[in-house]
Every structure is written in structure tokens, then in C-alpha cells.
Amino acid sequence: MWEQSDREIVREVLNGNPDLFEVLVARYEKPIFNYVYGMVRHRQDAEDLTQEAFVKAFFALKTYKESFEFSTWMYRIARNVCLDYFRRQKIRSFFSLNTPVGEEEEDEVGDFLPAGKDPEEGVLEGELLEKVSEAVGKLPWKFREVIVLRYVEELPYEDIAQILGVPIGTVKTYLHRAKLRLKEMLGGEFL
Amino acid sequence: MVERKEKLDYYLERLPKFTVSRSFAPSVMARIRERQRPSYRRYKRLVVALGAAVLFVLMLTTNLPLTPRLEFFGYRTVKLVFCSTVRNPKTVAVAGDFSDWESIPMERVDENCYALTLRLRPGKYEYGFLVDGQWVPDPFSPRTVSDGFGGMNSILVVDGDTE
Numbered sequence: 001m002w003e004q005s006d007r008e009i010v011r012e013v014l015n016g017n018p019d020l021f022e023v024l025v026a027r028y029e030k031p032i033f034n035y036v037y038g039m040v041r042h043r044q045d046a047e048d049l050t051q052e053a054f055v056k057a058f059f060a061l062k063t064y065k066e067s068f069e070f071s072t073w074m075y076r077i078a079r080n081v082c083l084d085y086f087r088r089q090k091i092r093s094f095f096s097l098n099t100p101v102g103e104e105e106e107d108e109v110g111d112f113l114p115a116g117k118d119p120e121e122g123v124l125e126g127e128l129l130e131k132v133s134e135a136v137g138k139l140p141w142k143f144r145e146v147i148v149l150r151y152v153e154e155l156p157y158e159d160i161a162q163i164l165g166v167p168i169g170t171v172k173t174y175l176h177r178a179k180l181r182l183k184e185m186l187g188g189e190f191l
Numbered sequence: 192m193v194e195r196k197e198k199l200d201y202y203l204e205r206l207p208k209f210t211v212s213r214s215f216a217p218s219v220m221a222r223i224r225e226r227q228r229p230s231y232r233r234y235k236r237l238v239v240a241l242g243a244a245v246l247f248v249l250m251l252t253t254n255l256p257l258t259p260r261l262e263f264f265g266y267r268t269v270k271l272v273f274c275s276t277v278r279n280p281k282t283v284a285v286a287g288d289f290s291d292w293e294s295i296p297m298e299r300v301d302e303n304c305y306a307l308t309l310r311l312r313p314g315k316y317e318y319g320f321l322v323d324g325q326w327v328p329d330p331f332s333p334r335t336v337s338d339g340f341g342g343m344n345s346i347l348v349v350d351g352d353t354e
Contacts, residue, residue, distance in 0.1 A: 021223070025216040033211045047211060054219045055226065132202040151203040179199055190199050 006070035014061055021061075025054050028071055031153055032078050038148030039082045041137045049085055053078040068162070075163040079145075086141070135185040143178035150175060266310040267349050273297060273320045273329065274304040280322045287318025287347070294321050317344040 004012075006024060013021045032053060037046035057064075057077050064073055136147050142164075149160045161168045183190050273283050283305035284294035297305035297320075317336060320327045326342055328335050334346035 018223070018227075019220070022216050022220050025219045029211050029215050029219075030208070033215075034208050037209060038206075043209075047215070050211070051215070051219050051222060055222050058219075058223050059226070129202050129205060129207075132199070133206055136203075136206065147203065152206050152208060179203075182199060186199070 007066050010064055021058050028074050032074055034152050035148055036078055038152050049081050053081045072159055072162045135182050146174040147178050265312045269309045269311050269349055272306045282323055284321040287316050289316045311349045313349045316347040318347055319344050
């Protein structure tokens, strides 16, 4: 079945068919949500921020340049929405006695068990996975971001570099340092 | 069995991926439509800013009692004039409850007349003139009241238009 490309849909939306934007939302809601969730680690906030990112994208659609992949452009918008969120959280935590940003929510990975394993092994793997996920959540922003984009979003280095606006070499460096940091945090069998 | 050197990668590659609710895309579209709709809320800030600007201009350019409690804007300019018709006084001062009954010397404007400009908030004040040390009610003020010592005080009413 023939499917319209992102660029074609954008053109149609701009030419007076705004409802077609829903196709783009449906196409990218999952990866963008997973990226945002990976960054903020709070399901409700992540859903709200992802919606906000799409709304912002809709109203900024005129500024979209076709030389970019729509998905890359969308990630960049979602990234800015996340950065705003962290700024707000920082201000909020400054004025209250809340726990620091990123530590408010219990990670939801606890409910997740790898498929196809016998229960005991599965439980052990689930625990390790939970530890890894928690450690990722404690990484500094730029390290957490590359880990999420690389391992959760499964994006190539080129795309990550475009989203972050840094050279590919920098992405690789961040990734290497992020993994070293994770190993330090996890210790034991991960070293 | 997971190899040691790849262990972190193994788990990172298995970090869970979540799906959003079915209503996600329709919710986004609803938010977009909501923001496209012109409404009072969209212009709320503009309306508030315009209202504040109009009020500020009115406060500065009119004597409307818009800010009776704000001292800076609540003051009115009142010019008191005392003209003697019978003699040529040497000193003329005014005293009233606006000055806590302390006398304020008036300025001579011509041979018989003395004047003083005061900044007073709207209200009713009792006052009188001290002409060469003698208490004299304002001969031009139609309203007087007993001072409780056998004399009379004049009444000054300061409203928005008082000059």
C-alpha cells in the first residue's frame, strides 16, 4: 500500500489540511514518547510533554526545512520541551523542599521481565535491567540523552548528532563516557 | 549466557519501550484545535495589559478618584488665598487639621493677598488663618464650624476637582 512520506504530509498540512497532521503524530508518537520518558522518567509528565512537543511542531510547521528528516526535527522539538521542563523543575525545586529532578518517580522498568526466559533467570535479569535503568536515570542530562537515543530509540550516530547539534565524534565520546559512568555506578558484574 | 564484556550493552539494548494510549493522537489534535480557536483566554494578557495602561493614563491625566488610597496619585492641589479688605497685614499663616494645627506661613502675592498651595488628599478639613497672630476664619469659605473655644473654623472640602 502506498504511504505518503512525512514531507508530503507536511506540505498538505501547510496547504490547508491540518487534520492530516494526526498521521504524523501517530507515526512518531511512540519514539518521541520513549525519548521524552527516557529523559524525564515520569509517565504522566512524559505523555504531557510529548503532546506539547507535537502541538509546538504543528504551529512551527512553516519553519520545517525539508532537508531535515521530519523525525529528527521532531526529536529536536521534544528535546527543547524537555529542557524547558527541567528548567521549570529546577526553579520549582529551588522554591520547595522536593527531591531533586529525576528522582521523584519510581522507575517503571520493575514490571518488565525479559521474554523467553525461565522464571528464575527472568527475575534475575529483570532485577539487573531495573538496576541499569535506574543508573541511566541518574546519569547527567547529556549522557542520559545519548544512551536513550542510541539504545532505546536505536538511532544511528548521524541522526543523534543532528538531534543534539554536535559532531558524530562528540556523540561517540559522550556514549563512551556515559557507559563508563554507568559501569562505575553499577559496579560488580558490569565492570 | 551474557558475555561479561557485552553485559552493559545487552541490558541497555533491552531497556523497555513503552506505548502511548490510543487516544494520544486525537488528544494532540484536540489540543491543537483548542489553541487555534480564538478565545478570550488567548487575549487575556493583552486585555489585562491594555486595561492597566488605560487606568494608568486616566490616573495621570484626570482627577477621577481612581486611587484614593494611593498617596502619590491621591493628592490634590489646593490653593488657599487670603485677602484682607480692611488692613494691610504683616504676617499671614494658615493652620488646620491637615497640618496638625501647625501654622504654615503664606506667601504674599500682592499688597493685601497671601496665598499658599497645598497637596491634600480628598476629604474634609478644618482650618483658619492667623493674621498677625489673630485667628480668622476664611472670609471666602461659605462653611464654618465651631472650634470648641468660642471661635470658628472654616471648612475645606477637597474633592477631585478642587483647585
